[in-house]
Amino acid sequence: MTAAIECRYLKMEFGAAGARQTVLRGVNLTAHAGRLTMIAGPSGCGKSTLLSILGGLLTPTAGEAIVFGRALSAMSARERAAYRREDVGFIFQQYNLVPALTAAENAAVALIIAGEKREAAVARARATLATLGLGEHCEKFPASFPADSSSASRSRARSCTVRASSSATSRRPRSIPRRARR
Amino acid sequence: MNFLGLQILWADFGKATAMILGVAFSTLLMAQQAAIFVCLMANSASHITSAEDVDIWIADERSDYFDDPGVLPPGLVDRVRSVEGVAYAAPFLRRGAVVDTRAVIEQAVLVGVDDASLLGAPQKMLHGDMKSLRTADTFIVDRRGYNDIWPEEEIEIGRFLEVDGRLIRLVGVADPPSPFISQPLIYVSLSTAALLGGEARPSFIVARAKDGADAAAVAVAIEKATGYSAFDSKAFGRRTIDYYLENTGIPINFFITILLGFIVGAAIVVQTFYLFITENLRHLALFRAMGAESWPLIRMTIVQCAIVAAIGFSLGLAGASWFFETVPEKVPAFKGFYLPAGVVLKVGAVVFVVAFLSGLVSIRRAIRLDPAIVLRG
Numbered sequence: 434m435t436a437a438i439e440c441r442y443l444k445m446e447f448g449a450a451g452a453r454q455t456v457l458r459g460v461n462l463t464a465h466a467g468r469l470t471m472i473a474g475p476s477g478c479g480k481s482t483l484l485s486i487l488g489g490l491l492t493p494t495a496g497e498a499i500v501f502g503r504a505l506s507a508m509s510a511r512e513r514a515a516y517r518r519e520d521v522g523f524i525f526q527q528y529n530l531v532p533a534l535t536a537a538e539n540a541a542v543a544l545i546i547a548g549e550k551r552e553a554a555v556a557r558a559r560a561t562l563a564t565l566g567l568g569e570h571c572e573k574f575p576a577s578f579p580a581d582s583s584s585a586s587r588s589r590a591r592s593c594t595v596r597a598s599s600s601a602t603s604r605r606p607r608s609i610p611r612r613a614r615r
Numbered sequence: 616m617n618f619l620g621l622q623i624l625w626a627d628f629g630k631a632t633a634m635i636l637g638v639a640f641s642t643l644l645m646a647q648q649a650a651i652f653v654c655l656m657a658n659s660a661s662h663i664t665s666a667e668d669v670d671i672w673i674a675d676e677r678s679d680y681f682d683d684p685g686v687l688p689p690g691l692v693d694r695v696r697s698v699e700g701v702a703y704a705a706p707f708l709r710r711g712a713v714v715d716t717r718a719v720i721e722q723a724v725l726v727g728v729d730d731a732s733l734l735g736a737p738q739k740m741l742h743g744d745m746k747s748l749r750t751a752d753t754f755i756v757d758r759r760g761y762n763d764i765w766p767e768e769e770i771e772i773g774r775f776l777e778v779d780g781r782l783i784r785l786v787g788v789a790d791p792p793s794p795f796i797s798q799p800l801i802y803v804s805l806s807t808a809a810l811l812g813g814e815a816r817p818s819f820i821v822a823r824a825k826d827g828a829d830a831a832a833v834a835v836a837i838e839k840a841t842g843y844s845a846f847d848s849k850a851f852g853r854r855t856i857d858y859y860l861e862n863t864g865i866p867i868n869f870f871i872t873i874l875l876g877f878i879v880g881a882a883i884v885v886q887t888f889y890l891f892i893t894e895n896l897r898h899l900a901l902f903r904a905m906g907a908e909s910w911p912l913i914r915m916t917i918v919q920c921a922i923v924a925a926i927g928f929s930l931g932l933a934g935a936s937w938f939f940e941t942v943p944e945k946v947p948a949f950k951g952f953y954l955p956a957g958v959v960l961k962v963g964a965v966v967f968v969v970a971f972l973s974g975l976v977s978i979r980r981a982i983r984l985d986p987a988i989v990l991r992g
Contacts, residue, residue, distance in 0.1 A: 490904055490987045511908060517986075518906020529901045529989050533626030534619070542619065546907045551618045 436499075438464040438487060443496035445482050456482045459496065466501075488521045489513045518547050530575040537562060537571040616907065620915035621922065623895055630891045631923065634884050638927025638966055639934070641880020645873050646935040646954065646962045652869040654952040659795035659859050660852030661951075666735050666821070670830040671701070672851040673820035673837055676844045680858035681851070682796060684709045684818030691841060695820050698840045700833035702825040705729035706817030708808050712801060715777040716764055723760065723799040725778070727808035727815070735821045736789075736802060742770055743787020748804045754778065755787040759947045760799025778803075779812040793951040795859070877965065884927075885973040888920070892977035896984060904986035916978040917971060924970035928963055 445457035456479040464470040472480050485491040486498050489505055498505045500520075508516060517523075522543075530539045540558035545551060559571050624631050657664075663672065663681055673695055675685025687706070695704040708727030713720065728736045728748065736745050741758055748755060754776065761770060775782045778801055789802060809815040820843075824833040830847035837845035846854060860866050892899070899912060935954055943949040 485987060490989075514903070514906045514908045516906070517904065521906075523904065525901075525904075525989055529897070531619070531623065531898050531901070533622045538622065542902070543905050545616060545619060546902060546905050546911070 435466045436463050437466040437501060438462065438470075439497075439499040440483075440487075441497045441499070443483070443486065443498060444494050445479065445486065445491070446494045457486075457493070457496075488523060489517045518543075532575050535572050535574055536567070539575065616902075616911040616915045617918045619902070620919045623898060624891075624919045624922065627891060627894070630887050634887045634891075634923045635927040635930065637880050637883030637887065638924055638970065639930035640883075641876050641969075642928050642931025642962055642966055643934040644876030644880070645965065646932060646958055647938055648869055648872045648876065649958045649962065650935065650939065650954045651949075651952060652866070652873075653955050653958060654793075655795065655865065656856050656859060658793045658951070660855045661792035661794060662735075663848050663852045663855065665738070665792045666848070667738060668732075668823060669735055669821040670824055670848050671704075671822040671834050671837065671845060672848065673704075673822065673834075673841070673843050673845045674818075674851075676842075678818075678844070679862075680855040681709075682855070683858075686814060687817045687820060687843065689816055691843065692817070692820050694841050695822055695837055698833070698837050700824055700828040700836060702823045702828075703732065703734070704820055704822035705732045705734040706805060707735045707819045707821045708805060708815065709818045710814050712779050712811070712813065714764060714799065714801065719764060719766075721763065721799070723764075723778070723801050724794070724796060725808065725811070725813075726800055726802045727805045727817075728802065730804040730806050733804075734823075735819075737791035739790045741788045741790045742772055745787065745789070745802075747786035748802065748807070750786065751804075752781070752783045752807055752810065753786040753803070754783045754807070755789050755802040756785060757789050757791050757794075757800040757802075759793075759797070759950065760801070761788055762947060763799050776801075781811050783807060783811075797948060877969075880966075881969045881973070884923070884970060885976065888923075888970075888973045889977045892916070892981060896981060897989065899981040900984050900986050900988045903981075903984060904989045909982045912981055913975070913978055916974045916981070920970040920974035921967070924967050927970075928966045931966075932959065932963075 440460050440462040443457050443460040443462075444455070446453050446455045448454050460479075460483060462483075472483065474480050482491065486493050486505070487500065489508070492506065500516075505513065505516070530536075531542065534542070537555050537559045540562060541549075541551070541554035544554035544557060549557075559568070562568055562571050660681065673687070673691070675687055678685040689706065692704050692706050695701060706727075706729055708725065710725050712723050712725035714723045726735070728734060730749050733745055733748065736748070737757070740755075743755065745755065747753055756764065756776075764776065765771075765774075770788055772785055772787065774785050776785060777783075783803065789800075791800065794800060803811070805815070805817075822833075822837070824830040831850065834845040834847050834850070837843070902912065939952060939954045943952045
């Protein structure tokens with residue numbers, strides 16, 4: 434079975450010398466393509482840090498993260514940006530919605546960044562939100578969610594909005610070689 | 616990306632408005648003051664440049680500029696006429712005079728033109744005919760001067776005015792280009808000038824080069840032949856403007872006002888835009904985290920700046936245009952003032968450069984931003 438993600442002795446430290454905090458201590462991990470892999474652990478154990486390294490947002494202090502056979506540390510800043518733009522879908526813990534944009538526009542951000550035309554991107558985002566049962570929220574701004582939604586549905590709406598954006602952008606990985614993607 | 620930038624810009628309506636008003640204020644002040652300065656300086660040479668029948672001015676070598684006339688020997692005009700390339704030449708008088716209406720006594724500028732040729736007289740008349748000056752003891756006054764001498768009175772041809780102690784009769788009202796000096800302009804023939812008290816010898820000799828002859832070259836020939844300073848109209852106008860630029864506080868005063876407009880406008884725009892970008896760093900970091908590269912973010916910021924600059928510049932320019940459309944009609948001191956295209960272009964260039972620089976200064980933070988900050992709470 435193809436290894437989609439491999440981590441070898443991944444180490445991550447934060448802070449300056451003297452106040453250094455080690456978050457990851459030599460993590461070794463293999464995630465196979467076509468399988469759902471979940472990472473669980475207590476709060477503060479480094480789950481987000483590990484995912485941020487795999488998402489190309491953080492650079493590990495030591496070790497290697499390999500995605501579809503390509504070491505992330507070997508990528509230039511531009512290649513990492515392309516990797517984030519075209520191959521990775523993010524659902525941030527804080528959602529990070531842009532208050533100036535409607536739900537549909539927020540969901541379309543990743544597509545717009547990937548170079549899709551605004552109208553087409555927003556239309557796709559609307560369709561995705563409708564599929565998720567959030568069609569009625571498409572034109573609402575993030576600030577208006579608390580006014581007419583229960584806390585649970587608001588949370589769902591927000592995460593779905595981001596999820597729609599993330600799933601939409603992961604449609605056609607380009608920075609990873611086609612053969613490796615398969 | 617540009618769409619995202621504009622949505623974010625308009626969402627912060629307060630800051631967008633502050634930046635637009637900053638640019639508008641700056642544009643208005645810079646354009647209005649610069650235009651007034653340009654028109655004022657142009658007015659100092661307006662008599663020279665508007666005299667269509669004259670293209671060479673011969674002056675006393677000690678005369679620095681048009682409003683500082685010397686005294687030339689009456690026979691000089693014949694020597695000028697004898698120079699190769701001169702089509703015709705005539706004496707021209709310009710000196711101060713005192714006008715007395717019994718109700719008003721004030722200083723005026725007396726302009727004496729050759730009786731036969733009327734060389735150097737204004738071309739545009741509101742009432743009467745310039746040729747009427749050939750009648751003895753007559754004068755023509757400019758429109759603004761008429762209002763100064765006889766305030767709030769209808770134009771009445773034939774009325775008398777005491778000039779340098781002698782009563783002369785009004786035969787016309789001229790509409791010359793605005794002069795730099797705001798005193799009334801009293802036009803008389805040289806024969807009439809000789810009857811008034813005061814200097815009657817010519818201040819300048821005005822001449823015209825023959826068709827096909829270069830006025831500047833003929834001026835050089837006149838200088839060689841007579842020993843007096845001679846300039847073509849363009850050079851003499853430039854010399855007059857240069858005198859005011861170099862010997863008065865006018866350029867400094869206007870420069871300070873224009874600079875203040877620039878500094879205040881730039882400070883508002885740079886500070887507000889920097890604050891705007893700082894408050895939106897989290898969103899910019901989000902875009903970077905989602906794979907946006909530096910250039911699209913720079914382009915997005917440039918579009919935000921360009922929109923702010925374009926709207927603010929348009930508003931400021933509209934204000935300046937309104938000023939020059941309405942005020943010169945109502946205030947005689949601003950007669951003939953306009954908004955030169957060169958001023959509009961230069962102010963526009965300054966405004967857009969400042970807006971772009973403020974954007975680039977602010978975007979530096981966004982470009983150097985660690986996209987991982989979106990992971991922090």
